[in-house]
Amino acid sequence: MVRSVGAAGLTALAVAGAAAIARQRQRIVELVREREQYLAELEHLRTKRLPALAESLNGMSTAPVPGPLRQADGTAVSESLAELVDGIERVVRATREHTEQASRRTLTGVLDTVRGLAAEQHMAVSDMQHRHDDADVLADLYTIDHAGSQLSRRLRGFAVLFGAWIGQQRSATSLQDILRGAQSQIRDYQRISVSANNPSTEGESVGDLGVITRVVEPLVLLVAELLDNAARYSPPYAQVAVGVQPAHNGVAITIDDAGVGMPLEERRRAERLLSKQEVALDEIGDPPRVGFAVVGLLAARYGMTVSVDAPPLYGGMRAVVFVPNELLTHIETPEESPVRESAASESADSGEGEAARSRQRTPGGLPKRSRRRRETTTEQTEAAPRDSSDSAAGLAAWQQASESSSAVPAGENEDEDTHA
Amino acid sequence: MSPPRRRDREALVRPYLITGGRAHPTRNTLDLTTLIQATRHADPSLLSPEQRRTLRLCSGGSLSIAEIAAHLELPASVTRVMVADLVDQGHLATLSTEWQQHGPDRELLQEVLDGLRALR
Secondary structure: OHHHHHHHHHHHHHHHHHHHHHHHHHHHHHHHHHHHHHHHHHHHHHHHHHHHHHHHHOOOOOOOOOOOOOOOOOOHHHHHHHHHHHHHHHHHHHHHHHHHHHHHHHHHHHHHHHHHHHHHHHHHHHHHHHHOOOHHHHHHHHHHHHHHHHHHHHHHHHHHHOOOOOOOOOOOEEHHHHHHHHHHOOOOHHHEEEEOEEHHHOOEEOOOEEEOHHHHHHHHHHHHHHHHHHHHOOOOOOOEEEEEEEEOOEEEEEEEEOOOOOOHHHHHHHHHHHOOOOOOHHHOOOOOOOHHHHHHHHHHHHOOEEEEEOOOOOOOOEEEEEEEHHHEEEOOOOOOOOOOOOHHHHHHOHHHHHHHHHHOEOOOOOEOOOOEOOOOOOOOOOOOOOHHHOOOHHHHHHHHHHHHHOOOOHHHHOOOOOOO | OOOOOOOOOOOOOOHHHHOOOOOOOOOOOOOOOOEEEEOOOOOHHHOOHHHHHHHHHOOOOEEEHHHHHHHHOOOHHHHHHHHHHHHHOOOEEEEOOHHHHHOOOHHHHHHHHHHHHHHO
């Protein structure tokens, strides 16, 4: 009896032992599998996820960073792995941000010093052109002035990239002078033909349409960069045509070159940069190529739209800058009507003519001479109709629309902040 | 020459652009006092804004090169190139110098003298 009880006990013990061993074996198998999974996860992290994360953080790739091999299962290990990856990303981003800001501050400081000197020099050259009335001297001054204008454009481009002040503020300026100002600032300015005449309305001028104070310099710089690109990518004998077209709710500035077009890779880069709201310093490249980056930033900051494409019709590239109505204004044609004395009144009543003339005096009391009629060797000309009233009938409607939508007179924008 | 006027900023449209990069006028008969007058026949629609302003300035009577330059705030040498072009194209005509034709304008000299006295 005792023996049988003992045997039964032993048997039970053996069964229980066997079950425990089986469970433990099972547990060991599970642990080994988990360990292998974690090792595979770590290997995946080391060889795939971290490199992908690094590429994405450096802007070298836009592909999504791969996640873990297995979905998070709530275990301590998988959570800490997830936190580790997030932590790495946070630290890298913070470091990059800090470096970027510090670099921008340094570069802006350096830039300000150089810009000050460049502006001083450019102003000196401007003054010299007024001071010296000699064609040979003028020819030399042209060369220096042209180089100075290009330098100033480059410096303003860098300022835009560094997030610094774009530069001097100008009063509201006609679109034609905006385009010609931009033309002044590129190397091959003689290859650019600006026509403010609108082909669709039969040569009628958009000369009295301009942009408000705040966007004068930005638009000049933006157009200059596009012109520079157009001239660069077209043969040296070909013209680059610039025009202004009325568009829905604004105007479109078109820049057409007769080049071979940009290589596909370049165009992709251009499109990418044009769509950016922000450009990191390390995207500028070495040697620095800032044109499209500057164009994209300016367009985004000031509410304009820029597109670059290759219409099959042209063979070259076409860049279109859309300037919305709220940035447009009406520019008064400079009033140039010094008292018009008719020959008749001057001969018949010279006293009155004299009185009219003597009324025109400078604040200092010097007589201000306006034109006088004389016996001339050419035929007497009648007063030509002033051409300020010849604004295109076809354009009147949208000009008015632009005026009413941008009801703020140009002057009121004078003090607006131009810090970009 | 008069001292240059101090400008607080450079012009947006540079002088070399206005003359297409040319510093030498197509004729060397234009000096600062040459009187210029607009002719009637030409079509100004293809001209630059500066050229159109010059035409407007000279459309009711004659102005000297120096005066045109002052109105446009351009250097005299630049104005000279532009005016020479306009004369070539028939938009402007030169008048033989007044001093040669009529001698000094006594009236004007008196006005200048009065003005100078008033400055003291």
